[in-house]
Amino acid sequence: MTDNEETLYDHVGGDEGLHRVEEIFYGKVLADPVLKALFPHRRPHHVEHLTWFTAESLGGPDRFTSELGFRHLVDVHRGLDITDEQRVRFAELYEEALDEAGLPDDEGFRAAFRSHIEFGTRVAQQNSRARTEEELHPLREVPKWRW
Template sequence: MTSLYEHAGGEEVLHRVEEAFYDKVLADPVLKTQFAERLPDHVDHLTWFTAESFGGPDRFTKQLGFDHIIAVHRNLAITDEQRRRFVELYVEAFEEAGLMDNDAFRAAVRSHAEFGSEVAQQNSHAKTDEELHPIREVPRWTWDGDD
């Protein structure tokens, strides 16, 4: 069975999806406090994370490491509304790229975004390391969800 990464079309396609997603969150009234300005490497980092999570190259782990994603979300105090909107826009970017014709892929993308946003939200409120979500590596997502 092909990986989610292969099904999506690889890194180039995922980069285009993440670019479209990033444009959405930068313009979104609910998320603009979390995404106040365009960061030069953010789309690349999002792409690396998604690619690795979907079964592609482990560039995110090798070049940034999971501690990076924990540090980025610390003290953001992500609200439930922001978490839900993030997932909505993420799925929308995949839909607009024409990648959601397969129901299993659609479900995997949504569950990936839901899980990731829950981890980010928990970490955004953590005052101590003990309050952080226990995951410490990029999750490997499969057609059935978290591997």
């Protein structure tokens, strides 16, 4: 990436754009019957943490890593036993939230974001089913997504 190449984070409007999408998305998962078991109630800092994670993934500040650490992400998914149906529904609702939040709809951005969500949901699913440390996905840092 060159110094003047726009990051995905910049393309979505930074924290403001991401916070908007995460707030909409979180409302959707809390109300969704397929995801209710994974999101039984609103947690006070969930939208903020989702925003931090997504921002860092898309080339923004490293607040998630510096404030929470990647292990936090592993730990919150352990034992959830995410089903294929739940994983797919999570991705669908994220896509809907992008539209509702007014994030860019150009194909380059959407393809990158879909790839990010697909990868992330698979890592979360694997970690949710892991009974031992060895069964965890080997990823141990926030992945960086680019165009």
